[in-house]
């Protein structure tokens with residue numbers, strides 16, 4: 319159990335999982351990942367029309383893996399064991415039975431972008447920035463979010479985002495097709511209502527049907543093996559000199 323992952327159900331018919339660790343920019347520790355996955359399983363059996371994933375605070379949606387747990391001193395085998403549970407959670411999330419929406423209340427980095435990519439749709443506060451920065455850290459995405467990115471946007475754009483590993487603002491992220499729209503800080507509650515309304519106005523069987531059809535086209539069971547391969551490749555890169563140098567500022571590295 320982790321106190322840093324919260325779960326709410328709203329009368330309008332949707333659920334919301336909130337990463338609640340703003341002082342660490344909602345970075346995901348191993349405990350948080352376990353709790354996140356447990357909540358996803360619980361949520362599957364509820365009659366929801368949509369599931370929202372967001373972060374607490376105004377700074378960050380999610381800064382990726384907690385670099386105290388995912389430190390550069392891990393062996394490849396240890397890195398694989400640490401990374402794999404979030405791959406399993408993201409695979410579940412990508413095949414969740416009803417539409418899923420990432421509400422980026424702030425910046426997303428590394429695994430935070432992978433988490434958002436595992437959702438069907440992404441909306442972000444205007445000042446948010448997005449970075450698949452793993453390439454700058456001497457590694458590659460380690461939770462299967464790279465494989466998912468190829469399913470969400472044009473493959474050449476996905477490749478560009480991953481290999482360049484740079485930071486995008488919301489306007490650029492919309493152009494890639496990764497982000498569907500922005501939320502204004504002054505009207506955040508109304509904007510969220512507007513985003514959710516088209517989902518909540520349908521009945522549950524409708525939203526389940528639309529989601530099932532999408533999953534059949536875009537998130538085949540075989541994607542799981544591609545995501546496993548991604549975890550393995552990231553683990554093999556783990557702890558190289560560039561990685562150690564990039565994580566120097568964090569404990570245990």
Ligand SMILES: CC[C@@H](C(=O)O)C(=O)SCCNC(=O)CCNC(=O)[C@H](O)C(C)(C)COP(=O)(O)OP(=O)(O)OC[C@H]1O[C@@H](n2cnc3c(N)ncnc32)[C@H](O)[C@@H]1OP(=O)(O)O
Pocket residue numbers: 341342343345377378380381382383384385386388425426427428429430432451452455458459460461568
């Ligand atoms: C492991 C999986 C792998 C993957 O598969 O992709 C990854 O996720 S690799 C991790 C990639 N993530 C990063 O490199 C992000 C690092 N963080 C940032 O770039 C910035 O924090 C931010 C997200 C852009 C926000 O910037 P800002 O608002 O200026 O906050 P600070 O940088 O001052 O951070 C505040 C506080 O939080 C701690 N922090 C931030 N990110 C992490 C993290 N990933 N793990 C652990 N702790 C993190 C940071 O150290 C600060 O702590 P204090 O100095 O003690 O206040």
